[in-house]
Amino acid sequence: MVREYSPQRHxxxxxxxxRLTRPEFERRYAAAPHIKKAELIEGIVYVASPLRHxxxxxxxxxxxxxxxxxQSFTPGVDLSDAPTVRLDLDNEPQPDVVLFIEPDAGGQxxxxxDGYIEGSPELIVEIAASSAAIDTGSKKQxxxxxxxxxxxxxxxxxxxxxxxxxxxxxxxxxxxGADGIIRSGVFPGLWLAVEALLNNQMVRVLEVVQAxxxxxxxxxxxxxxxx
Numbered sequence: 001m002v003r004e005y006s007p008q009r010h011x012x013x014x015x016x017x018x019r020l021t022r023p024e025f026e027r028r029y030a031a032a033p034h035i036k037k038a039e040l041i042e043g044i045v046y047v048a049s050p051l052r053h054x055x056x057x058x059x060x061x062x063x064x065x066x067x068x069x070x071q072s073f074t075p076g077v078d079l080s081d082a083p084t085v086r087l088d089l090d091n092e093p094q095p096d097v098v099l100f101i102e103p104d105a106g107g108q109x110x111x112x113x114d115g116y117i118e119g120s121p122e123l124i125v126e127i128a129a130s131s132a133a134i135d136t137g138s139k140k141q142x143x144x145x146x147x148x149x150x151x152x153x154x155x156x157x158x159x160x161x162x163x164x165x166x167x168x169x170x171x172x173x174x175x176x177g178a179d180g181i182i183r184s185g186v187f188p189g190l191w192l193a194v195e196a197l198l199n200n201q202m203v204r205v206l207e208v209v210q211a212x213x214x215x216x217x218x219x220x221x222x223x224x225x226x227x
Contacts, residue, residue, distance in 0.1 A: 014031075016045060016047045017045065019043050019044055020043065020045060021043070022040060022091075025038075035047055036048070042091065043090040043091075055127075059154050059156050060127050062205070063127070063152075066192065070099075070189070074189070074213075075222060075226070076101060076105035077100070077187065079098070082095070087119075091142045098124050098125075100121035100122050105225040105226075106225070120147045120149075121148060122150065126152070127156060128156065129155070133155070136153055144166060147166065150163065150187075151171060165186075176194050181194070189213050189215050192208065193205050196208070
């Protein structure tokens with residue numbers, strides 16, 4: 001969350017486990033520039049611990065590389081790295097990566113007057129330490145309830161990726177095809193060679209997403225976004 005520091009009198013510090021309204025969370029977060037990442041999930045504050053390279057930084061960079069290629073060739077789609085997202089009055093997460101259709105192209109989100117994403121991005125990616133992380137529990141339910149259409153969780157300790165698609169109000173797991181590729185239902189042409197991403201075979205990951213970008217369904221999607 002990019003913040004402009006302004007001194008505020010008698011504000012308590014922002015701490016893990018605080019139960020706050022979203023406006024109060026934003027006030028305390030703005031007054032704590034030393035905190036690099038904090039989220040409000042179901043009215044409870046979660047302040048992130050320092051992030052390790054192998055378990056978070058490296059997977060995060062691979063995801064950004066993969067989605068960055070797709071976004072670059074898909075006008076009307078935008079990509080953001082760890083933005084603050086105002087979902088509802090009790091939830092203001094800071095997802096690791098979001099991919100969303102721009103408002104003018106018919107997307108679900110909008111940009112607030114102070115520059116934040118409001119509403120539900122079409123796709124969110126979280127890098128989770130393990131299956132016990134908040135990303136696989138309460139945060140997943142928050143995203144489902146708010147209508148995030150696709151949710152990808154990379155559990156770094158297990159080296160496992162789960163890709164969920166919102167169908168009839170519930171998340172259903174997308175499975176790779178016989179070729180080992182998962183294909184997004186929301187972003188046509190967004191293809192992922194799962195094992196290649198998990199094993200840092202980025203040349204293969206980029207070859208597959210570039211093949212998706214050349215597909216007829218991606219071309220039709222781009223034309224639809226231009227209307």
